[in-house]
Structure formats: C-alpha cells, structure tokens
Amino acid sequence: MKHVLAASQFDKKELLAIMAKAVEMEKIIKNGSSDLAKGKIMAALFYEPSTRTRLSFETAMLRLGGSIISETDVTFSSITKGEVLSDTAQIVGGYSDIIAIRSKNVGDAQTMADYAGVPVLNGGDGSAEHPTQALLDLYTISKHFNLEAGMNAVMVGDLKYGRTVHSLTQILRNFKNVNISFVAPAEMQVPDKYLETGDRKFNCLNDEILETADVIYDTRIQKERFEDASDYEKCKDSFIFTPENVGKMKDNAILMHPLPRVTEITQEVDKLPQAKYFEQAQNGVPIRMALIARALNLK
C-alpha cells in the first residue's frame, strides 16, 4: 500500500521519481483535464482546518478526473461522538479509494493507514509530519536548481517548532551537495537532532547569507514568544524580508515560504523575481497529483 505518512519514508530514488511524475502532472494541468482517476473517490478528512492544504488535495484529485467526499466539520464529526479513529478508518475506507487526512494528533495518519484498507496521504498530523508539504517544497527547489548538483539552502525563522523546516531538512539530506544554514534567534534554533556536520548556524540574517544563498526558506516567527528575548531584539528587523534585503539575493536565487505569511515578508517583495512562495503553493497540486497517481497506480 503506497501510503504517504512521513517525509523520511522516501529514499533519493523515490524522491526523484515523484519529482518526475509531478512534471508529467503539470502537462495534464496545462492540457485541462484527465480521466486517469475517473471513478475514483478521495475522502478528505480534515479534523483540523487547513483550507489551503485541503483545496490543494481536492484540486489534485479533480484534475486527475476523480471525485471527492469530505469532512471538515471538527465539531460534529463521529470522532467527537466518541468513535475511535480506527473505526472511522474502516468505515471511510469502505467508501473511498484513497484518504487524505489532517489532524491535530500525532500518529492519526498512521492509525488511518493501519485500518483503512486504502492508501492514506498524511496532510499534517499535529507537530509530527506534513510530508506532502516537504515534497512540494523539494519540487519547487528542483524546478530552479539541480538537486544533484546542489545549492546553498538557508532556513530562516522559527526553526525550533517549524514542522515544515524539519521535514524539508530531512528530505534535502538525500542530496549530498546541498549545504544547509539555519538562521534563527538562539531560542528558536533548529534542534540538534536535525543538524549534520558542515551545517552552519546564525542568529541574525546578514548580507553574506543573503548574497550567497540559492534558496531561502522563510517561516513565521511568533513574536509573542520573544517579548523579553534580548537575542531576538538584537536583529529582529533582519527577519523582515523587504525589497531592500531581498534585492541583495542573487538574481536566480529563490525566496520560499509555506504561507500564510503575515508581516515577515512585505507585499512589495511579491513582484521581485526571487519571490516564489505563490508558485510554491501552486506546486502543491502537481505534487499531490503525483502522490495520488502513485498510490492508486494510475496508468
């Protein structure tokens, strides 16, 4: 069963195959429609609201010619009536051909996979995993840089709790020529377990980082966590991307963000050639199409 449960489940060969499949999927998107998944039903169980992720999964299934049943009502789901998730898995697995699940609870996607009898795609389970996000991030990078040749990747923002950064970092480890730097206030630095020899750590963004980066992956810093943090105060302005500092990046470098962004990237940046976060969001569709096609053995 070709579940997608964790970013770490894929080796390099599989990652490259998924990227190649996503490129194929972009052709389907451009041509309009496909009947690849005709007659197939995806159940979208979103026990935690996430409009962007849900609409991206649903769009992917529809572009493949399949259809959708969905549960987005957190308050009234069977789960809240006391039903165990393994029962829901068996029931919904009996209706549908594939399940996309998002949940607040670590491990829910695994439980679903254990019981549903159909492939399960993890759309985020609490603080644990969000593998389809990591794959669309990798895909975005792969459209601008050769993964095997490598590049300088810089993770910026809340690197302690940032699930997307952890997953992307793990996935990038498959590509030996990718150098990774981590830029975060000390209190928000990446946990040691994600570090490898050769990585670099910084507490503030500076010109040298900006000028040498190929990929900057920015994430939101929740300011309230830093009220009294002198370390953050020292360079908090460096964490706001503006036309001024983005202008210091190489012309072909890219600035990514999992979105939603609030104030950490000003809207003026959107027009610069480095701004790729909306393209990145859009890449969620071909990547999820590729994962659905892989799970359902389409074609």
Add this chain to the structure above:
Amino acid sequence: MKHVLAASQFDKKELLAIMAKAVEMEKIIKNGSSDLAKGKIMAALFYEPSTRTRLSFETAMLRLGGSIISETDVTFSSITKGEVLSDTAQIVGGYSDIIAIRSKNVGDAQTMADYAGVPVLNGGDGSAEHPTQALLDLYTISKHFNLEAGMNAVMVGDLKYGRTVHSLTQILRNFKNVNISFVAPAEMQVPDKYLETGDRKFNCLNDEILETADVIYDTRIQKERFEDASDYEKCKDSFIFTPENVGKMKDNAILMHPLPRVTEITQEVDKLPQAKYFEQAQNGVPIRMALIARALNLK
C-alpha cells in the same frame, strides 16, 4: 415520484427488487465507475450532522457518475434565517435532480417530498424514520441468509428508543420465516406496538440466545439512563460483546451494529468471522446507489 420516506412503504416484492438492484450496484463499484447518473445532481441537505450517512449518500451518487451539492452548516442555513422548509424544497428542487435530507424534525422529509418536485430520500428525520439504514441492514442480512427461508434474528440493546431497530423489525415482518427476539433491560424493551405473536423477549443476553442466533443486531445502551436500574445492573456485562461471548455464536452467524459503537463491542471482536458491522456500513453504498437508480429511473 419514487421517494424513500419510511421503512414501512415497501412491500416484500419491492424490498427484494431493491436487494437485487444493490447486488448489481456492487458490480459497478468493483468495476470502478459508471456513467448511469452522468449530469445528474444530488442535493445533500444535512440539517443534523451525520458524517457516515452523508458520505455514504455522496459516495453512492459519485459511484453512479453523478455529482453533489451539499449543505451541512446547521447554524447558517436559510432555515435558521426563518425560511420555511417548503420554500427551501422548491428552491433546491429547482437546482437538483434528487434530494437526500437529514433533519432533527419528524416529518421534514415528507415536507420536502411534498414541495421539491424531485425525488426525496429520507436520511433520517428525528426519532421517526431512517429507511435507508433499515434497507442496508436488510441487505446485509440478505447477503448471509436467505430471507425467504428465514433465520433467528435477535435485537439487542436500547430497543425502546432505537430507531434503527424499529425500522428493521418492521421490514423483517415481510419475511414470515424470520423469528425475532428482543433482548433489553426491562426499562429499555421494545414498545408493544412492534411486537407480534411468536416474538420472544429477554432482559439479559444468555448462552442459549447466543448459540441459536443467526443474526444479532446490537445497539448502544446509554448507561446514564440506567444509573439506578437494578434490572440493568443484574446483567449489564452481558451487553458487552467480547471474543468470549461472540465465540459462542454459530460460525456462520453475524453480529451487526449501526455504528458508531463505543464500548458495547470490544475491538478484539472485530477480527472474529461473526463481526459484520464494518461490512454493514459499507453496504450503505450499494443500497443507496440502488435507491438513487430507482428514483431517477436510471437505465
């Protein structure tokens, strides 16, 4: 107009025709897809949350090749803005080809049928009716036993308020060789109006019942209703299905439950051959496909 409003509306001939149609529908499910309902739209109006029933109706329509418009937001529906249901019926009937409705209010499905101008399927109206559940229950039984030849059916649990038990009992009366026993604490026994000569009543589950049953239909007992009920206390453990007591059932007997189950059937039972409640849930799809096909005169 081929509405489905009440379990009692069908005679034996119609019931057998629906069962036969459901068998056909299972072939469509296995083959993947169908265009039988292509271009047809089902409106799913769920004024009371019921994920399982809604997803089952939607899956049925999608498997037939049709599509869905749905309203699940109880708080903001036109109804809560003061619109009478007969107006909603006329409006939604003007958009769609068939309507599935679930509501807290007895009679809402009938009102919908009176005004919509399109076939209406009752997905449960308060304490009154839930005919598609009764039909999928009958279908599940029919897949394991010959309805005409008959069998020993045992209703267990809250038989006083259990809508599904009442409807299934009524429907089984069409088959003269079906013997029915009712097992419930005295305070929760089946109302007299559902009883017929030859029925048996018990207050506790016992080995003889377990060993002679062909079909056990279990339902949840809400314990809080029995705090001081000495009658319930006497044998409350007998109402918990475990591998031990289910193991006393015949090998080809079946244990059913409308779900969700909480503690009345332990998860260890799921692996026993008698456990059919997940198969039962799955049977909701072909039955509802059969009812949609009947209502829309498909093929």
Add this chain to the structure above:
Amino acid sequence: MKHVLAASQFDKKELLAIMAKAVEMEKIIKNGSSDLAKGKIMAALFYEPSTRTRLSFETAMLRLGGSIISETDVTFSSITKGEVLSDTAQIVGGYSDIIAIRSKNVGDAQTMADYAGVPVLNGGDGSAEHPTQALLDLYTISKHFNLEAGMNAVMVGDLKYGRTVHSLTQILRNFKNVNISFVAPAEMQVPDKYLETGDRKFNCLNDEILETADVIYDTRIQKERFEDASDYEKCKDSFIFTPENVGKMKDNAILMHPLPRVTEITQEVDKLPQAKYFEQAQNGVPIRMALIARALNLK
C-alpha cells in the same frame, strides 16, 4: 479577463448577449448534461453564508460539466488567521480556473479579481453589489416581457438598503421603455441617486399600482426598523401580498422576490399564476452558467 463584479459594468448589448446565452443554457439543463467545462474547476469562496447563492453557483458549474472546490467555513478560513485577501486570491487562483466569492466586505470581489489571475464572479460583497442576482432578475423579466418594448416595473419594500433593488434598477435603465415606480414607507424610500425623470414614488401599495404593474419586485421590510414609524403604520398591511391583492394584478403580470421571504408574501399566493419567485430562484442556474461560459470562453 471577463470578471463579473458590478451590475453597472454591462451595457445593453452585453446584457442581451448574456440573456441569450442563458436561453441556450436552459437547453443544456433540459438535455441533462454537458462537457463544456470538463476539467475546469470553480473555487467557491463563501466568507458569508448564503446557501442559495452558493448552491446555485455550484449547480451551474456542475451542469456545465466542471467541478467545484469550496470554502464555506467562515470561522477557520486563512483570512481569519491573518492572511490578506490578495494572498488568498493568488493561492486559490493558482488552483482553480474561476472563482466565485461572497463576502461581507465591500470591495473584496475587486481585490480577488486584481490578484487571482483567473476570472472572478462576485456573489455579493456586503452592501455593495450582487450582480448575478440582478442578472437573474433581469432574465426572469425577459422571459415574460420584451425588454425593448418595455413594461411597468414596481419596486416594493425596503428600497433604502435593498441591494438587489438598486442593482436591478440600474440594469433596467438600459431599457428606455421600462417605467419604474418605487413603493416604500418614506423612511425606506429609494435613495435619490437611483432616481430618474419619469419615475414615480408611493408610500403605500394601492389598487392602481397593482392593476397597472407588469412586474412587481417585492423585498422584505424589517419591521423592527419601523416600530414608531407612523408612516409605515398607516399602510403596513398593504405590504403583505395575499391572494386578495395579488388577484388584482393583471393575469400576465409577475410577482418577484429575491427570497427568502418570511411573512411579506403569504404561502397561499404561491399557487397564483403571478407568483414567479421560485422560477426566479431557478433562473439563477442558467444565468450563472452563462456567466461561467462567458468567463471561461467555453465553446
């Protein structure tokens, strides 16, 4: 980009083309289905609940053979997480081929159109515009009267705040032979900016108005606004449509209402030949099909 943002954006030629297109669309509805929009996805973003408008848009897209992704959860949308609408526009525009949006905020549809990169249909933005309603109103009139030949149109009810009345009035100005009367208590009369030479104003409905009207467009008066209004008290009963006063209308005259109606038109009126408000609601589907077909350049 063929957005639909405001009733005033269309000239007479365009209005007549849309009406003609809607007539074509009714043929598709009658024939069952269409593949015109096969492979196309509409995003329905309803940040303000409006079941009728949403289901009508969705039905229109489905009847054209397209599919739907939707967001109806006002509480948990990205917007409420602090995302600006222009970001949502770019993200959802990257998933879908066309967007229908409804919002409480004046100007949201325009913002969406500015950033989405795909056509946007305004499904109502606060007190400002609801152009698809005005077009389906015009379409309803056009099915009963020749717009060029003209007719007597009478607007009734809350004409001060009634968005639908303002939009329909503006659109009718394209047809020089349409005479417009406004009937409302003084406190609720139509704002001067919508008035033109030749219009007539009344504070109560009277027999002469009823007998000479070709089209009466009724809207709800919120009584609580008139507690102490002697002007309203004088003739409040004249604002309740009953078989008695509707019977005074010409046989081929039509009574319209944007719905939901509460007490301002009694249910007994529904059976009279003049009652066209349910037909009017139904006309929302072919009109929205016409607008989608126009926006996506179908066929």
